[in-house]
Amino acid sequence: MSTLTTTPVTRRLSLLKPTGHLTLGNLLGALRPMAAQQHEADCFYGIADLHSLTVAHDPARLRELVTEQATLLLAVGLDASTLFVQSRVPTHSQLGYLLECVATTGELNRMIQFKEKGHGVGSTRVSLYTYPALMAADILLYRPTQVPVGDDQRQHVELTRDLAMRFNTTYGQVFTIPEITVPPAGARVMDLADPTSKMGKTGGRADRAGVIHLRDSPDVVRRKVARAVTDSDTGALSVRADRSLKPGVTNLLEILAACGGSTDGITTYGALKKAVTDAVVATLSPIQASYAELAADPAHVTEVYAVGAERCRSVTAPVLAAAQAALGL
Missing domain, CATH: 1.10.240.10 (Tyrosyl-Transfer RNA Synthetase)
Incomplete structure (x- = not known):
């Protein structure tokens, strides 16, 4: 069995899926609070492009959205954080598979988001089913002591805790068990055309009447x-x-x-x-x-994310190595 000694550090981690253009709701509800936390903790903010592959997607559009989102995260002031694109930190997918080997089908069958997205659909991608294991890897790699989470993701973080505790009990003390906390309240922005629904970036046409995008004139x-x-x-x-x-x-x-x-x-x-x-x-x-x-200087944006990805790799590599050793690899 292998153990991993950790040094307590206040770390915050948030990943945004590049499934659409960022909106005023994203800014007021999430990005502003994220920027405010930068000087209180060691913040890792990522673009979860791997999670975008769980449903049908256009590769060219995905690349376009990742580039736009990467630039916007800097434009809104997230310049004192470690910024990265998930797919450029291989430890995420590597640990994700190891946690699939710890999770059970019973647990994944109970995940509400999989049930909702798969409802009435004849077939879904396997990655949509195993997505919670990758999300657990996203969290556990950074050894956070607390994970702010909204109601829509609470079940996934509870699974993350269960997987970490099961792994530690079975194979050795590798993972920090994160506590679930309520995130700072950001502004709750609703769709202008349907004020009973959140102003979301996913789905529909890019010029939806009720959604204000950050790049709207x-x-x-x-x-x-x-x-x-x-x-x-x-x-x-x-x-x-x-x-x-x-x-x-x-x-x-x-x-x-x-x-x-x-x-x-x-x-x-x-x-x-x-x-x-x-x-x-x-x-x-x-x-x-x-x-x-920033868009006029793409080399600068690329460098910021390259530096961020390198730091992520150095921070997460010991966690992955300890998990691999604990499993006998």
Whole structure:
């Protein structure tokens, strides 16, 4: 049996799948909190391109989205973190297979996301079924003591803990057992056309009316906000937050607040939408300017991610080696 001695370190890890163009929801709900954590911990932020292969995809589009997302992560200010592309750190897929050898079909059968994506589909990719083992590898490689996780991924992190404990009990103390924590609350941004659904980057056309992308021009932002769902209320108190009765108006008010705008003097939906437009454009403008500069210097972006991948390899190699030795390899 093999053991791995670890030095306690506060590490945070987040991976984003390049399944679509990053949105205002991604910025306010995830990227801003990630940037705020950079100086409090050793942060590893990755682009989970391997996870994008679990469903049908266009290789050329995947490469395009990875390049765009890599540039945007820098543009939003994640420059004090270790940035990497998952597929360029081979330890992720290597440990992923080893954990497949620890997981059971019963456990994977219970994974909700696999059930949802496979529901009504005649056949799915094997990688969609084994995806939780790769996600467990993503986490355990970095030996985090805490893993912030939302409700949609909680089951996968619980499986990660189970696999780590089973491995340690059976083969030796290799993995740190991470505690599940509630992530800092970011802004909850909903789809402008369907304020009961999150503003997501996946699925549909790239110009979906209810989704504001980080690279949308001011005119596009204005058009999308102008078409945002509100309601038929025209009374003196029409502009007020009430998620159950006025989800569209509430969403606009929350976007306005998250973008640093003010509701002072706003009494009509037209005025609210103008204020939201101005606040969103002001928020996106510096990001877009930074993106343009970075896109004009792709060699710099490539170097940042190459350095990040090298650091990831050096940090994760001892964990993989210990797991391999423990298994008898």
